[in-house]
Amino acid sequence: MISAIAQLTNFKAAQGPPLDFVVFMVCWIILGIASFLFFQLNRNAALKRRIWPPFIIIIGFIFGLFVWQMSGGRREVLLFMIPAIVIISLLNIRLTRFCQSCGRTLQAQPFSSAGSFCKYCGAKLE
Numbered sequence: 001m002i003s004a005i006a007q008l009t010n011f012k013a014a015q016g017p018p019l020d021f022v023v024f025m026v027c028w029i030i031l032g033i034a035s036f037l038f039f040q041l042n043r044n045a046a047l048k049r050r051i052w053p054p055f056i057i058i059i060g061f062i063f064g065l066f067v068w069q070m071s072g073g074r075r076e077v078l079l080f081m082i083p084a085i086v087i088i089s090l091l092n093i094r095l096t097r098f099c100q101s102c103g104r105t106l107q108a109q110p111f112s113s114a115g116s117f118c119k120y121c122g123a124k125l126e
């Protein structure tokens with residue numbers, strides 16, 4: 001009986017994704033929803049401006065650590081992953097603005113010049 005259960009659980013574990021992957025995905029989704037709600041609903045531009053860069057850097061670090069862990073700790077993975085994460089993080093920091101007038105979060109398009117005015121209230125962005 002016990003061996004049958006063990007076999008069954010082993011079978012299930014072999015079928016599903018690895019546990020650390022599932023734990024990471026759950027945390028990642030919760031973090032994603034929480035940060036989305038915070039940056040979309042909070043209207044304190046000064047606070048968001050202060051939190052955004054370290055937040056993006058921490059997120060990039062966590063993501064990089066996870067991918068590295070999933071790869072089995074291979075060094076060559078870091079070679080292309082670190083520059084990719086740095087570029088994405090810098091773009092994320094640069095392209096996200098916070099309107100000082102209405103406090104909303106604005107995502108500018110990477111290759112668009114339109115973005116010096118708030119699309120919600122029309123105020124000029126710093």
Ligand SMILES: [Zn+2]
Pocket residue numbers: 099100101102103104118119120121122123
């Ligand atoms: Zn605005």
